Amino acid sequence: MSDPIGSRRLRKALPAVASIGWALAASSAQAQTAPPFAQLYLDTREAPRQVELDAEIHRAEGLALQAHARPNPTVSVMTENVAGQTPYRGFDRSENTLQLNQAIEIGGKRASRIAAGTAGVAAAQARTREARLAYAYDLAMAYGAAEIADRRIELAEEEVDEASGDMRAVQALVQAGKEARLRALQVETEVNALRSLVDAAKAERVGAYARLAALAGDDAGFTSLAEPLLPRFEARTGYGPIDPLETAPYVAAQAEREAARQRVSAARRQANPDVTVSVGVRRLEIDKANALIAGVSVPLPLFDRNRGNVNAAEADLRAAEARNAGMLLNVKAEIAASLALNEAADARIAAADRTLRTAEEAYRLARIAYEAGKSPLLELLAARHEVGVARGVILDAAAARLESRARLARLEGTTITGEPVQ
Template sequence: MKAFRGRLPHCAVSGVVVATCLLAAAGTACAQVAPPYATLLRQSADAPRLALSEAEIRRAEGLSEQARARPNPSVSLMTENVTGSSPYRGFDRAETTLQYNHTLELGGKRGARIEAGEAGVTASKARDQDARAAYAYDLALAYAAAEAADSRNALAQDEVEEGEADLGAARALVDAGKEARLRALQAETSLNEAKAALHLANANRIAAFARLSALTGSQTPFASLAQSVLDLGAKTPAVGPVDPLASPYYLAAQAEREAANRRLKAEQRRAVPDVTASIGVRRLEYDNATALLGSLSLPLPIFDRNRGNIAASRAEADAAQARLAMAQNDARAEAQASAAQFHAAMARVTAALGAQATADETYRLARIAYEAGKSSIIELLAARHGLAITRGGVLDARLAAFEARARLARLTGSTISGDPIQ
């Protein structure tokens, strides 16, 4: 049975289970089929998480553009020696000055500011690439979780159907006088437990599909899958050696460290005083004359030397360096752990498949023996319970292998199929 295919309950399922399925179908009347993983990843380019990351890039680009701006000049108009006491009672002795003032940035402020802005854009793009890798990873896990929940729901349905058949066989033997009524009650109890497990599996399936829909930002909830990502992960060639220093997470931390160092340099340059140059023309009414004037002004760095901002930026740079070291250690550990977990999970899948084959045969033989009156209902129920455990074990092992492969793909900045993330 493929987990991504829909399955309707057989007529043998009891009315309570049918009612549960009908309620679930009514709740998803407007639901849709989730496209294949690669298609869904492309279609969810405007998902809220990715939209947030793109907005951060635009913010950094705006700040970088603003960093190139030069100080605005100013123009002043001033009139002196007017409307006072004699001889300045009127405007005959007025002195009117029109002046142009411009601040000259010294110490390489503008260049350092531009470098900091460009480094901020680079860092935001690196964070965006890491965010896209993280989103592709989370989407793969959500897709796989929905598929696993669908499979568990189908296995629970199988359990109910097999329980119905076992109960029918037990009642037939009781009616024929070959089995005590207690055995039928035991089979009925086992069936009720299977029905309760089906209710839980159906609720978990609804929750898994709801989480997948929310992650992609889909307004219409998904109700089924068009592809099995567990099969896709098993068919994809194993990921080769992973370079931890090429992972998007490490590269983003490296870009953040560089941007922090550039901001520190810009703050240090801000401590250098700027010069304001002025040039103007003055009209002397009493002399009927015009004169030029010019001036230079330089602030005295007595009180404000930008020490607080420099200290804060230096601490930020130190923190970015520490985060880079942490990212390097985490990437190396994650690469080693994920590779080991993937190989272990693949071995676990092989063992689980062998155990399931044995459990299938055990249940088949137990069913034949019980119907022939050569074994008890306890042995049959135990065989069926063992089969359910091994089926779940196979699904757990496949899911663990997929998660390990997805973590390796995230470290390489690619999807589970090996395609680079755009």
Template structure:
């Protein structure tokens, strides 16, 4: 009656064996490897590359923050055209001048500190993004297994409905059942066959989703291990510090980066000094003359007040987001632990319901074959069994999601590996 389960176990065992063979052909090359290995192979996946690009951008900005202002060079010529009567030609002069801006008020150090804070914020976002990606990949991996189990359950139900139809036909032929009962059994079988086709379509969609997340252009044809079975071995969660979760670290790092940006805008209000140094050549003189000076802009109209106010508003928003993240982390940690406990209890209850429904269907079938129960009771018992099987899968999905959420708060993958 549970042939689908045996088929699934053989499929997982075969996939694992093939993955261990280095000289196997391309027929098995599309099987997704065990989850930990698959996650390790996704370093070049587009979802991960996006996170790497964000960190690389922050590093580029931080590197640029260390740059000093460039000097400028000027060449001036005077009295080289115009009225050349008298001694005007002798007054011709040429000046080569270099202007070097000097930043005052700690502008460069503020930029460097803001750049370093930007790298820290991008790194925190990258780690959080990797955790989210690992969670999504685990859920997609498990959805393939769920789809495969739905196929197995649908095959079991089709097999059971086919056997029931044979019994119904025999009873109708013997005159012990009305022709209508056989029609009911045939309708039930057709419905279950349609559900089997739907399960196959869901498996195709789940494999496509897993392949897209893993950055594989050719869709996987199966998976090599069962994540749901690994959940049966309960791991020791230990205490979870909500303030160490990645969502809080991201919010705090972004708050620090915004605070550094406020300092940058405040320092920009201090005017810079431009030093000037040049050499002037007089036509009538025997040698060059040295010229030097400096210029300072007068902050009469632009004191950068608008940018400072905008940066301070950004800081207020960042502080509010950090406070909200801390509250969310505390609530999320409590909720995650509660969901894991509830999911484990739900799985245990579903197992008990499954055993009861399985026994009920067995007894109903014996009674129907003996002519002691009508077909409707057999159909009802099989419906109850199908519903119990669905509850088993729903409980497995809830258990997976709860464990994945808890692992993300711990900074781990669902299989227990740390995410850097």
């Protein structure tokens, strides 16, 4: 019997379904494959975080440029002896003066200010390089997180396939009357639970790719990677050495200390008074004559000797020196930890590989024994579970090695793929 109401509902729903389809197609068209990591890092020069770092250098350069500026001259016009009592009622006895005043900085004020500006640029450049290395580290971790998310989906789907194979084997024994129906239900329940893990892994993948695109400054987003990053790393016989004095954090701390030292010098010299030289022309109307005038003025430093700014600059210098000393200790500790973590990561990968091979062989034998009726179902399920755990351990070990390599590259002043960071 026909269902006209259902047909009308279907016709009404078709436009909405079509619009959803077009939206999904459009989002798929906009999505793109992330290039290899080295290329992706080069492509992120216009990412918001990178642009912010460039602005920091431009700010320091602007301040350094301003430090070169000399005081502006002032021009004054003055009229005297007018609009008074007789005989100064009109302008016949007026004296009109045009005067140029120029302040002259003495005591090395301008030179110290320029030196402080130059040191500020050097400090900004050092800080920016350190921040770029931090950005390269974060980008590598985001890239690796996206790849790990892909791998987790693959592992989850592989475990579902293996569990489905076990379920078929159990169902065959149930049909043959060699296994209870309860066993088939147990395996089916486990298969459904594993499928839910696949869905959870896919949701995590969406977040990982979204974070990678946001960090790279890409509006379209990524859905895949052009080149895996994890297989690039292999075990090495040794790591280092790394000179702590050449690391970006310590170089930045040194530059900050030098900039603070120059600011102290500039603050001290700022207390020197400026000399103002005045030159002008005066018109004497009563004599119908012009005369030159000249003068020099010097402020008396009785009340303002710039002591507050000097004290503040000296405190900044003490703090910068303390940070520099502390940074050296931190960098040395970070280098030692990074070298040890990389060696441990290689050992962890090797151990995980051996564990996986053992677990896979145990699962193969358990499957044969179960199908032959020589072992219970629980042993088969436990053996397969151990395989899944071993695969997860390998992936976790690969993620740990990725992080340790990224930390080592950051200390060496390169990206995780070896490109130098400026």
